[in-house]
Amino acid sequence: MSKEVIEQVVTYLTPNVPIVPISQGAEAFVFTTNVHPYNASACKTAGDIPVKYIIKYRPPKKYRHPSIDKTLTKHRTLSESRILAKLSQVPGLHVPKLIACDVYNGCIWIEFIGEDLPESHGFSNLKNFLWMYKTDPYNIAVEKVLFKVGEQIGLLHWNDYCHGDLTTSNLVLHQENGDWSPYLIDFGLGSASTLVEDKGVDLYVLERAIISTHSKFADKYNEWILMGFKSVYENEGKKGQQKLKDVIKRFEEVRLRGRKRSMLG
Amino acid sequence: MVNLNSVPPKNGQCYLALGLEGSANKLGVGIIKHPFLSKHENSDLSHYCEMEILSNIRDTYVTPPGEGFLPRDTARHHRNWVVRLVRRALQEANVSDPSQLDTICFTKGPGMGAPLHSVVILARTLSIMWDVPLVGVNHCVGHIEMGREITKAENPVVLYVSGGNTQVIAYSENCYRIFGETLDIAIGNCLDRFARTLKIPNEPSPGFNIEQLAKKSLNKQDLVELPYTVKGMDLSMSGILGYVDSLAKDLFNKNTKNKILFDPKTGEQLVTVEDICYSLQENLFAMLVEITERAMAHVNSNQVLIVGGVGCNVRLQEMMATMCRDRSNGQVHATDERFCIDNGVMIAQAGLLQFRMGNVVKDLSETVVTQKFRTDEVYVAWRE
Amino acid sequence: MKGTRQSDLAYTLYLEVPFKTAKQAETAVKVLKPDPILKPQDFHVEYSSKAHNLCVSFEGVDDRVLRVGVSSVIESIKTIIETIDEFSH
Numbered sequence: 034m035s036k037e038v039i040e041q042v043v044t045y046l047t048p049n050v051p052i053v054p055i056s057q058g059a060e061a062f063v064f065t066t067n068v069h070p071y072n073a074s075a076c077k078t079a080g081d082i083p084v085k086y087i088i089k090y091r092p093p094k095k096y097r098h099p100s101i102d103k104t105l106t107k108h109r110t111l112s113e114s115r116i117l118a119k120l121s122q123v124p125g126l127h128v129p130k131l132i133a134c135d136v137y138n139g140c141i142w143i144e145f146i147g148e149d150l151p152e153s154h155g156f157s158n159l160k161n162f163l164w165m166y167k168t169d170p171y172n173i174a175v176e177k178v179l180f181k182v183g184e185q186i187g188l189l190h191w192n193d194y195c196h197g198d199l200t201t202s203n204l205v206l207h208q209e210n211g212d213w214s215p216y217l218i219d220f221g222l223g224s225a226s227t228l229v230e231d232k233g234v235d236l237y238v239l240e241r242a243i244i245s246t247h248s249k250f251a252d253k254y255n256e257w258i259l260m261g262f263k264s265v266y267e268n269e270g271k272k273g274q275q276k277l278k279d280v281i282k283r284f285e286e287v288r289l290r291g292r293k294r295s296m297l298g
Numbered sequence: 299m300v301n302l303n304s305v306p307p308k309n310g311q312c313y314l315a316l317g318l319e320g321s322a323n324k325l326g327v328g329i330i331k332h333p334f335l336s337k338h339e340n341s342d343l344s345h346y347c348e349m350e351i352l353s354n355i356r357d358t359y360v361t362p363p364g365e366g367f368l369p370r371d372t373a374r375h376h377r378n379w380v381v382r383l384v385r386r387a388l389q390e391a392n393v394s395d396p397s398q399l400d401t402i403c404f405t406k407g408p409g410m411g412a413p414l415h416s417v418v419i420l421a422r423t424l425s426i427m428w429d430v431p432l433v434g435v436n437h438c439v440g441h442i443e444m445g446r447e448i449t450k451a452e453n454p455v456v457l458y459v460s461g462g463n464t465q466v467i468a469y470s471e472n473c474y475r476i477f478g479e480t481l482d483i484a485i486g487n488c489l490d491r492f493a494r495t496l497k498i499p500n501e502p503s504p505g506f507n508i509e510q511l512a513k514k515s516l517n518k519q520d521l522v523e524l525p526y527t528v529k530g531m532d533l534s535m536s537g538i539l540g541y542v543d544s545l546a547k548d549l550f551n552k553n554t555k556n557k558i559l560f561d562p563k564t565g566e567q568l569v570t571v572e573d574i575c576y577s578l579q580e581n582l583f584a585m586l587v588e589i590t591e592r593a594m595a596h597v598n599s600n601q602v603l604i605v606g607g608v609g610c611n612v613r614l615q616e617m618m619a620t621m622c623r624d625r626s627n628g629q630v631h632a633t634d635e636r637f638c639i640d641n642g643v644m645i646a647q648a649g650l651l652q653f654r655m656g657n658v659v660k661d662l663s664e665t666v667v668t669q670k671f672r673t674d675e676v677y678v679a680w681r682e
Numbered sequence: 683m684k685g686t687r688q689s690d691l692a693y694t695l696y697l698e699v700p701f702k703t704a705k706q707a708e709t710a711v712k713v714l715k716p717d718p719i720l721k722p723q724d725f726h727v728e729y730s731s732k733a734h735n736l737c738v739s740f741e742g743v744d745d746r747v748l749r750v751g752v753s754s755v756i757e758s759i760k761t762i763i764e765t766i767d768e769f770s771h
Contacts (some may be wrong), residue, residue, distance in 0.1 A: 035624050057625070059592040096620035097584035100521045198530040202596060222530065234481065238530040245468075245475040246596070290481065377757060381764045396769065415717065419758045422713040423765040662716045 038062055038092045045090075045138060052088060055156075058202075060109070060221055061139075064088045070133040070142050084145075086132060091139035091221075106139040109221040114141055116194060116220045126188045127207070127216040146216045147205040157208075159215065160201035163247050163254070170250040174213070176257050178206065182215045183261020186235070189217065190280065191265055191273075195231040197222030199239035201246055233283035236262070240288070300680055302338035302347070302654045310334065313400045314352075314393065315653065316384075316424075317646025320376045320417035321409025321437050322461060323359040323367040327383040328642030329391040329399075332650060342682040344651055345446035352391030354636060354643045355383050364497045366490065373412035380420050387642070397428040401658065403649025406434035407671030409462065414667035422662055432659040433649040437640075438463060438673040441605040442474060443651060444644035449631035451603045457590045457618070458673075460606030460640075461486030464586070465673060466531060466593040472678045477593040478531030485582060486608045488535045492578065495543050496571060503639070508575045509611050515576035522558065522569055522577040526585065531592045533585050542578050546571065583614045587621050594625065603631045610638040655679040691726060691741035693748040699736040699759060701766075707731040710762050714738075714755065725751045 039054060042064065046052065052064040067083040069075040077083055091106045093099075114134040120126055132142040147157040155161040159182065166175050182204055189196060196203070198219060206213040224231065239258070244251040266277035307313040312333050319326040329352040337343065359375035361367050388396060404421040405414060425432045442456050456467040456474070464485045466478040483491075486505060493504030498511070524541060527534040545559065549571065554560040559569045590602055602618055609615075615632045622628030637644065652658075657679060659665055701707040711729045719725050724743040731737065738755060742748030 035626065038624070057595070059588065059595040092624075094584075094588075094621070095624065096587050096617040098521055098580045100519075100523075101526065101580065101584050104523075105526065198592075200530065200596060222528065234529055234532075238532060241476075242530075242596075245470075245477050248471065248473070248475070287481070373757075377761050380761070381768050385768060416757075416761065419713060419761045420765050422716075423709060423762050424769065426709045426712055427766065427769060662712060666716055666718065 038090075041092060042088075042090050045140070046088070050088075058219070061089045061091045064090065065145060087129070087143045087145050089141050089143065093139075107136050110134060110139050110141060111136045112223060113220040116223045116225070117143065119225075120189070120192075120194065120217075120220075123188060123192050125184075126192070127185060127214060128220075129216060129218060146207050146218065148208065157206045157213075158202050159204040159206060160246060162206055162213070163201060163250075167247075167250075171253060175254075178213050178215060179254055179257035180261035180264075181213075183258040183263075184265055185215050185217055185261075186239070186258070187262040187265030190232045190235070190262075191269065191276075193225060193227045195224050195226045195235050196220065197224060197231075197235065199235055200242040229279050229283040230287075232280045233287040236280070236284040237287040299340045300342060300344065300655075300682060301340060302344065302651070302680060303334065303336075304656050305654055307332075307334050308398060308400050313650055313654065314398060315646040315650040316387070316396075316399050316402045316430075317435075317440075317642040317644065317649060318380070318384075318402070318404045318417050318421050319437070319440070319640050319642045319645045320380070320413045321405045321407070322413065322640060323361075323372050323375075324356055324640040325359070325376045325379055325383060325417070326354070326356045326640055326642035326645070327380070327387040328354045328644075328646050329387050329393060330643055330646045330650065332654075338654075344443070344680040345450055345452050347447055347647075347651070349447050349647060351643055352393070353387040354641055355387050355390070356639070356641055357383060358502075360501045363499050364494050365500075366494060369410045369412040372410060373416040376413050376416045380417060384420070384424070396424070397430065399428065399430045401433050401649060401653040402428075402430050403433045403435050403645045403653075404665070405437050405440070405645055405667070406665070407437065407668035409437055409667075409669065411667065411669050414669070418665055418667050422665060425659075431653070432662075432665055433652050433657070434659060434665055434667075435645045435649045435652065436671055436673060436676045437645075438465070438467075439474060439676050439678070440644040440648040442467065442603070442673075443648040444637055444641075445603045445605040445631065445633060447647055448633050448637055449603060451601050451629070451631040453599065454601035454603035454631060455590060455593050455597065455599045456603045456605060457586060457609070458606045459485050459586065459604065459608035459614070461490060461608075463606065464533070464535075466589050467673060468593060468597045468599065469678065469681060470597075472681065474673050474676065474678060476672070476674055477596065478533070478589045481529065481532050481534045482536040483539065485535060485586065486606070488539045488582065489578075489608070491539060492542055492546070492575075495546050496575075503607065505608055505611065508579065509613065511572045512576040512579045512613070515570070515572040517569075517573050518576060520573075521580060522574055524577055524581040526581060528585050528588055531589050531596070533589055535582065538578070538581065542574055545569075545574055549574070579611075579613055583611075583617050586614065587617050590618065591621055591625070594628075600625055600627045601629045601631065605633070605638065607639045609633070610635045651680040691724075691743055693742045693745050695740045695748060695752055697736075697738045697740075697752075698732075699738070701734050701736060701763075704731065704734045706766055706770075707734050707736045709766070710736045710759065713762055714758060719751075727751065727755060 050068045117131040120128045130144040134141040154165040203219040266273040317328045331350040458465045464480040489505040548556040618630045622630045726741040
């Protein structure tokens, strides 16, 4: 991780907020901390165990023009915060809770989700989870998780939100009563949208992410995700059926567009 | 481990390959040599063939300002020149007996049908006359293998940007997989079409001329705000093109109602063509660098290789380098216009790798060219 | 004159192009043969060689289709001839 960026964050947060860097995404640096930004009593659980929070920091990107950078950082931090706040109100939808945000400095605090997978398989995002099962790819646990992933995306779209960057790294698994439950994270490219186009593109982007990162078993994986996705719409009666038909139709069109594009000028 | 020596060279010392490219408006003929070395017997050195370029000749079909190149006219251009170019390439490479060639490599696709076809006719004729086997090459894989050999980047994330393509590619399990790509038009197409709107020359290339105009912008701090359309690792550019096209038209027609371009009170012009070119480049390239960085984070890589005609844009290379500096051990690899722009050598390089793995055309029915040929359809036998 | 194939296509043309040797004529047949016709229901071509001649018979659904098809095949034949001329010595 770039030293310079870490120094920026430390200066910004002051030494009162100790941070541990955990990952560098394309857009943001992610840290954990045990400090709650405004509620001192929320730093420890009842059992006196420190509570972990995530600090997500979008550093200025020097490669792009300062005015593009400013606009994007502000826009994405703000829209991610807004979407997280809205989505946490949707019953059944799993997203980390938003705790604080500072759009001008590109910083948000959110609830910590996930854990380390057994036998050093890494952090419990969907990508590592699927890799952990690569010797037993069609295990029922995989099917269950992918069906639930589909349900989460279905719920998101049914409520007219789009993620904008669905990949297997942006789905984090959290254990609840011994069961894995997928959480959608990283809404920097998310938006409120009623357009079938946005939903179709969302599904296409995820399908491609699965094909490129988990190619051998991609067909089955995508099938399970789609089953979960459809189940949400199918529970919504006639209206749901119709909307589902529209989304799936557009999804197939987007897919065809990608494949069929003649690749010439 | 891969054995790149599974088919020994004709003369026992080095491989000779002729490459023929004509999938768009550039006609390229190149001849390369690979030494026959024992280190390639059991290795993963497909990016280190010690390739020697014996000749690299190109002729571009240039259209007048405001006009694009049409398949029929481009094919005619290729037919007019291709035999002469092969003759020159052989002379420059000092190949007096062409039957000494190990293989003739041609572009199988993707590209424009008629131009591709005009070149394959020559390739088939030469193959029969000289009794040299053919290898059909995917144009995109040609760019990648050329870039790897020239820059020695072993396993980079590849940004492939040209007139017909915009893709972010990474290698895994014998396949160049596409992680992100344009959802509508290619970056080069976007620049070419904007150049046509501006009616600036297509010589040496429309993108190069936009780059030069952008450099002349006198108002670099105030960018003209354009749509920024990244969708995950994919991107869309047709909306941006439509928007800058309409800005340019308003500018030419002196439409003072456009408040972005003209001061509503005084009618004074606020934005120049150079400013629009500058803003367009800044915006499009920021999007390209962003999706490349996303792919790097996704596959845990720290190397980038930029290939394709738009890849010689210095501003794009500079932005990519800045991005890489902020990633640990980040490295950017790019090549200059000799290799970035479509050429015969790249087809020879990818084709020769294919040849060395024993993958040659066995029947001429396999040499039918195709307009659609995705990068991820090729089985990359020459890599681990 | 019609080709060997039974066909309903009304517009036809038969061409013979002389080469220097029978081998060259055979080469031309091999080079031309692989490419499929985009609309086989509208246009059809057959290539063969007779002594040192390349023989091509065309059939088209109308005269325009026939013209376009013939012209594109002739373009290819020109490339073949130029290639042979340039490199056979």
